Amino acid sequence: xxxNSFKAACIQMxxxxxxxxxxxxxxxxxxxxxxxGAQYIQTPEMTTIVQQKRSALVEAIAPxxxxxxxxxxxxxxxxxxxxxxxxxxxxxxxxxxxxxxxANRAFLFRPDGHIAASYDKIHMFxxxxxxxxxxRESKAYRPGSEAVLVEITPGQMRDQTQDQPPVKLGLSIxxxxxFAALFRTYAQAGAIVLGAPSAxxxxxxxxxxxxxxxxxxxxxxxxxxxxxxxxxxxDGRETFGHSLIVDPWGTILAEADxxxxxxxxxDIDPELAKAARRKIPALTNDxxxxxxxxxxxxxx
Numbered sequence: 001x002x003x004n005s006f007k008a009a010c011i012q013m014x015x016x017x018x019x020x021x022x023x024x025x026x027x028x029x030x031x032x033x034x035x036x037g038a039q040y041i042q043t044p045e046m047t048t049i050v051q052q053k054r055s056a057l058v059e060a061i062a063p064x065x066x067x068x069x070x071x072x073x074x075x076x077x078x079x080x081x082x083x084x085x086x087x088x089x090x091x092x093x094x095x096x097x098x099x100x101x102x103a104n105r106a107f108l109f110r111p112d113g114h115i116a117a118s119y120d121k122i123h124m125f126x127x128x129x130x131x132x133x134x135x136r137e138s139k140a141y142r143p144g145s146e147a148v149l150v151e152i153t154p155g156q157m158r159d160q161t162q163d164q165p166p167v168k169l170g171l172s173i174x175x176x177x178x179f180a181a182l183f184r185t186y187a188q189a190g191a192i193v194l195g196a197p198s199a200x201x202x203x204x205x206x207x208x209x210x211x212x213x214x215x216x217x218x219x220x221x222x223x224x225x226x227x228x229x230x231x232x233x234x235d236g237r238e239t240f241g242h243s244l245i246v247d248p249w250g251t252i253l254a255e256a257d258x259x260x261x262x263x264x265x266x267d268i269d270p271e272l273a274k275a276a277r278r279k280i281p282a283l284t285n286d287x288x289x290x291x292x293x294x295x296x297x298x299x300x
Contacts, residue, residue, distance in 0.1 A: 002271040004164040008193075009038035009265045010227035010243040012256040015050040016234040019060055022048050023069055025261065027076060033263045034080040040152060040268070042085040044227040044243070045104070045121075045174045045199040049090060052235045054140050057090060061102065064091045064118070070107060078113025083152050085109075087197025087227050088121065088173050093142055100142040106171055106197065108150055116152070119171035120144025123179055130203070137175075147171075147182055149189050167193060167270055170222075174198040177212050177226075180219065187220035187283055192248075192273035194222050199229035205240020210252075218250040221277035223268055231259060248276035 011029045015022045026047055033041045048069050051057040064070060069089060077084035086107045093101045104121040122145065124138040151166035170186025170193070177196045186194060194216060200209050205228075217224040223246065230241025243256040245266040253266035277283060 001267060002269050004167065005267055005269040005271075006039045006167075007037050007265055008223075008225050008245060008268045009033035009036065009041045009263055010225060010245060010254070010256065011041065011043045011047075012228055012230050012241055012243040012260070012262045012264070013044050013047065014231045014233060014239075014261050015044070015046055015048070015229060017049060017051045017056065017060070019048050019069065023072060027072070029261065029263055030076060030082075030084065031080070033265065034082055036263065036265055038082065038265050040083040040085065040225075042195055042197055042225055042227045043087045044197045044229045045088045046229065047086050047089060050199065050229065050233045050235055050237065051090075052237060057102070057140070058092070061090045061092050063093070064103075064105065067091065070115075073107065074109050074113045074115065077109035077111060081111040083108065083111060083116075085169075085195060085197070087195075090141075100138070100140055102141050103144070104137070104141050104173060105144075106173055106195075108152075108169075108171070117148050117150040117171065119148040119173070120146075121173040121176060122147070122182070123175045125175040147185055149186055149191055152193075165270075167268075169193045169195060172196045174200065177216065178208075180216065183216045183220055183222075184283075184286070187222055188286075191220075192222050192270050193268065194220065194224050196224065196226040197228070198226055199237075200240045202238040202240050205242065205258075209240055209242055210244070213244050213246050214250040214252070217246040217248055218280075219282060221248045221273050221280065221283065223247055223273065225268075228256070230256070230261065248273045 170191040229239040241258040245254040254264040
């Protein structure tokens, strides 16, 4: 392990419709991960509430400013001296032109308890599945418009006294995982860790979760760290679980099951990303600027 390696953790949850209950569960599992030595801890998409009924969701959430959950997570990060990545929360937005008034927002807290970055989910999950499930996230959520790259500094993590180089982390949420250009943008900007906290449905997860996670890791020579929701939820949906930590060569370092809330951990060594990129220099060989599309027709 190199000098600037660190331990990462994924918190797998089965969030319900009660914010206070979900906060209690998340806090307990985050403390477990910190006790295991994790210095960067990630929770899944919709950590604080999973609620399909829009009116009930709106009633249960608050704006990001002066939000009790945001304040509680900030205090927890500071107390445990960890980088705490809340995969996402539903936060209320000001009303404007009749559009959606909720954001699906991730927060990254520094070990001093301050917010290092936030990210709003860009790609909305608007699909009709063979199982009969139908999703229209765009009706409730306002999509984000900016990719967010942030530096985490292992030297500031718990039990670290020596200054270490920063590690760049690219933020995404769930359905974003299917859009490779976002992750390539992060990797080209120097990210060696990519996060995709999720609430994949059981059907889509069983079909695509593992292959998408490994593909994003391999094609970018980066670690994928993705905490997930799992199981049957109080609002009727079912999620796939299988939180994953994947290395830059596509090897699964840690995986949770598909049934239970849990904690998984793995060591993250930035030198492995550099080594993978030397072996397969896809980032330097990439030539998107010169690609041209031509269409040829065959005469009848």
